[in-house]
Amino acid sequence: MQRRRLILALAAMWVVPSMANASPEASAPEAAWVTMTGVGLPVFIDGRVRNHIFVEMKLHLKAGFAVEKVRAKDTVMRDALVREGHRRSFGMADNWNRIDERALATVVMQIAATHLGRGNVVRVEIVRQTPRRRVRTVPVAPAR
Numbered sequence: 001m002q003r004r005r006l007i008l009a010l011a012a013m014w015v016v017p018s019m020a021n022a023s024p025e026a027s028a029p030e031a032a033w034v035t036m037t038g039v040g041l042p043v044f045i046d047g048r049v050r051n052h053i054f055v056e057m058k059l060h061l062k063a064g065f066a067v068e069k070v071r072a073k074d075t076v077m078r079d080a081l082v083r084e085g086h087r088r089s090f091g092m093a094d095n096w097n098r099i100d101e102r103a104l105a106t107v108v109m110q111i112a113a114t115h116l117g118r119g120n121v122v123r124v125e126i127v128r129q130t131p132r133r134r135v136r137t138v139p140v141a142p143a144r
Contacts, residue, residue, distance in 0.1 A: 031060065031061060031062060031063040031122070032061050032065070032067050033058045033059060033060045033061060033125075034058070034059045034061065034067055034070045034071065034074075035056065035057070035058055035059075035127070036055075036056070036057045036058075036059065036074065036077070036078065037056045038054055038056070039054065039055045039056075039057070039078055039081055039082065040052050040053070040055075040082070040132075041053050041054075041055060041081075041082070041085035041090055041091075041099060041104075042085060042086065042089070042091075043089055043090070043091025043092075043096050043099070044089045044091065045089065045091065045096070050091065050096045050135060051091070051096045051097060051131055051132060051133065051135045052131070052132040053090075053091070053097070053098070053099050053129050053131050053132070054129075054130045054131075054132070055099060055104070055126060055128070055129055055130075056126075056129075056130075057104075057108065057124055057125065057126055057127060058124070058125040058127055059108070059112065059121050059124055060121065060122045060123040060124070060125065061120060061121060061122065062119060062120055062121075062122050065116075065120045069116065070116060070121075073115045073116060076115055077108075077111050077112065077115050077116075080111045080114075080115070081107065081108060081111055084107050084111070090104045090107075096131075096135045097129075097131040097134060097135060098129060098131075099126070099129050101126045104124075104126065105123075105124040105125075105126065108121075108124045109121060109124055112124075
């Protein structure tokens with residue numbers, strides 16, 4: 001009986017200080033992210049649609065920003081992105097199977113600032129790009 005009490009007392013002495021040393025950051029709200037999947041963007045070169053790329057993105061939110069607010073605006077943001085994708089091509093001139101990730105992330109950040117408020121989306125990460133079909137890139141002859 002004495003041995004059990006001794007073991008339990010030692011265990012309690014070991015656990016309690018480790019709980020007191022826990023970092024205060026653990027109680028702070030974590031930064032969240034939201035995934036936007038299946039956004040189809042056309043790749044057009046010289047006025048012709050060469051391919052469609054389906055993009056999956058992660059929107060990294062600032063700490064404490066509600067994920068539900070982003071999900072409520074998902075369709076509006078998706079619509080704005082598709083409209084912008086039809087105004088200008090995000091496709092790369094040298095590879096019709098890829099999207100220019102930097103240009104796309106910049107536009108998504110602008111759209112997020114408009115619909116969710118400036119600074120609520122910290123970063124946009126392009127997770128996956130899936131071309132509708134594999135297309136061989138043909139060099140376009142310069143205009144004379």
